[in-house]
Amino acid sequence: AGMILDVGTRVGLILLKLLWQNEKYYAIGMDHSGAMIERARETAQAWELGERAFFQVGDARKMRLKTAYFDIVISDSTLHVFDDPLSVLREINRVLKPKGGLLLRDLRRPSRFQMEKKIDQYSALYGGAMKPHIATSMRAAFTREEFESLVTASGLERVRVSEPDEYHLLVERTGESDPNSWIKAR
Numbered sequence: 432a433g434m435i436l437d438v439g440t441r442v443g444l445i446l447l448k449l450l451w452q453n454e455k456y457y458a459i460g461m462d463h464s465g466a467m468i469e470r471a472r473e474t475a476q477a478w479e480l481g482e483r484a485f486f487q488v489g490d491a492r493k494m495r496l497k498t499a500y501f502d503i504v505i506s507d508s509t510l511h512v513f514d515d516p517l518s519v520l521r522e523i524n525r526v527l528k529p530k531g532g533l534l535l536r537d538l539r540r541p542s543r544f545q546m547e548k549k550i551d552q553y554s555a556l557y558g559g560a561m562k563p564h565i566a567t568s569m570r571a572a573f574t575r576e577e578f579e580s581l582v583t584a585s586g587l588e589r590v591r592v593s594e595p596d597e598y599h600l601l602v603e604r605t606g607e608s609d610p611n612s613w614i615k616a617r
Contacts (some may be wrong), residue, residue, distance in 0.1 A: 434456075464488070
């Protein structure tokens with residue numbers, strides 16, 4: 432139970448699926464795109480989750496959110512988009528409770544010798560129309576070493592960086608039960 436923050440929520444589907452599966456969660460989804468946020472709000476209402484899902488336009492590098500407020504922070508394939516991903520990770524560290532759970536996934540940049548092959552393979556999973564977007568994202572993504580350096584510099588503690596598949600990097604931290612959770616104090 433608790434509060435979830437989705438950084439770079441886009442249309443909010445991951446966040447809404449979490450809320451759909453557990454009625455004890457409340458959540459905020461943040462994205463820089465107003466159009467995406469409007470779509471997320473519409474979907475939340477259609478799924479009857481509007482009372483527990485709040486979506487806002489915002490800058491993840493300077494979040495207007497309380498320190499140590501969120502029980503869980505998630506982000507899926509958005510860190511590589513920012514010109515200063517370290518500031519985003521520092522903000523995530525600031526708003527996440529010290530015992531909070533963390534799940535950040537982003538694309539892994541292949542070597543220059545593997546780049547075109549990996550773009551073709553990953554694009555095949557999502558369709559040809561996505562290939563230009565995937566190519567841009569994959570070229571902007573991080574190597575594991577770059578990702579680990581960013582995570583270390585951010586101050587995030589007790590995290591594990593892994594490669595769950597050939598295309599992604601993952602930062603995770605298991606959350607601990609927090610007796611002062613917002614949901615229980617309410």
